[in-house]
Amino acid sequence: MSSTFSGDETAPFFGFLGAAAALVFSCMGAAYGTAKSGVGVASMGVMRPELVMKSIVPVVMAGVLGIYGLIIAVIISTGINPKAKSYYLFDGYAHLSSGLACGLAGLSAGMAIGIVGDAGVSFGSLRPYRGHHLVFSGRPI
Amino acid sequence: MAATFGDSSSWSTALVKISPYTFSAVGIAIAIGVSVLGAAWGIYITGSSLIGAAIKAPRITSKNLISVIFCEAVAIYGVIVAIILQTKLESVPSSQIYEPESLRAGYAIFASGIIVGFANLVCGLCVGIIGSSCALSDAQNSSLFVKILVIEIFGSALGLFGVIVGIIMSAQATWPAKSV
Numbered sequence A: 001m002s003s004t005f006s007g008d009e010t011a012p013f014f015g016f017l018g019a020a021a022a023l024v025f026s027c028m029g030a031a032y033g034t035a036k037s038g039v040g041v042a043s044m045g046v047m048r049p050e051l052v053m054k055s056i057v058p059v060v061m062a063g064v065l066g067i068y069g070l071i072i073a074v075i076i077s078t079g080i081n082p083k084a085k086s087y088y089l090f091d092g093y094a095h096l097s098s099g100l101a102c103g104l105a106g107l108s109a110g111m112a113i114g115i116v117g118d119a120g121v122s123f124g125s126l127r128p129y130r131g132h133h134l135v136f137s138g139r140p141i
Numbered sequence B: 001m002a003a004t005f006g007d008s009s010s011w012s013t014a015l016v017k018i019s020p021y022t023f024s025a026v027g028i029a030i031a032i033g034v035s036v037l038g039a040a041w042g043i044y045i046t047g048s049s050l051i052g053a054a055i056k057a058p059r060i061t062s063k064n065l066i067s068v069i070f071c072e073a074v075a076i077y078g079v080i081v082a083i084i085l086q087t088k089l090e091s092v093p094s095s096q097i098y099e100p101e102s103l104r105a106g107y108a109i110f111a112s113g114i115i116v117g118f119a120n121l122v123c124g125l126c127v128g129i130i131g132s133s134c135a136l137s138d139a140q141n142s143s144l145f146v147k148i149l150v151i152e153i154f155g156s157a158l159g160l161f162g163v164i165v166g167i168i169m170s171a172q173a174t175w176p177a178k179s180v
Helices: A011-047 A054-078 A089-124 A132-136 B010-015 B021-055 B058-087 B100-140 B144-170
Strands: none
Touching: A011 A054, A011 A089, A011 B100, A011 B144, A054 B144, A089 B010, A132 B010, B021 B058, B058 B100, B058 B144, B100 B144
């Protein structure tokens, strides 16, 4: 029964919190990027409706950040199995730091995508479109 | 309860004294409470812009209620996951409450609740902000509605990510079998 549980008792707390951090912070970044560039697209679209579909690129980039967080959260969460494999505090802290790394990087990338996307679509409407979407890929990968 | 290596640090000594039912209950409360907070925040951001824009362009009202529905969906995700999490609670005999396996189940439900709650909070905010600009741009030019709605759909996917991870993590909440 529980005698097969090997490892430290509180280690899963840190492991699960790492998975939570990965998803929550990445979603915060994705939400910020989507919202900020979405508002820019909407206000630009009033003047130039034909550019709206091209300007959705920063929104897609920001959405991908949420998927990164999802993948890391699932990998961490399925790796916490003290019955199959010993789960010590070392493993718990490692999962916590990997979750924080993914999450906080996703948060910062999302904020960057939001600010740059908003500025890019707003100013891009002033000139003919020349494919400046390359600057939107400020992502952590 | 055998002393393990981890007990020598102060974090562990404090954490093992907290009942897993405390963690579970707080997790379930956060799952539904913070999700509903996100939905409400999004709805009032969208709703106030929608009502204001509809003064000059009354035709936008019925179409733009979709933005409000997207925000509401976030609250429904929170309710569903809270119900699923509370079915994962089992009663264990009091001698087994502080077993490592019970503690792990409590932590899993807690983390699952945090994930769902805060992912839905930011999703609701995101959809609310985009919904408000959707209403305002629709009032100017009705061909923009469907295009901005595409952006809103990307935003609402974030709540779904939270629900998926929350449900996957809640499968880890296995309590020790009762010893007779």
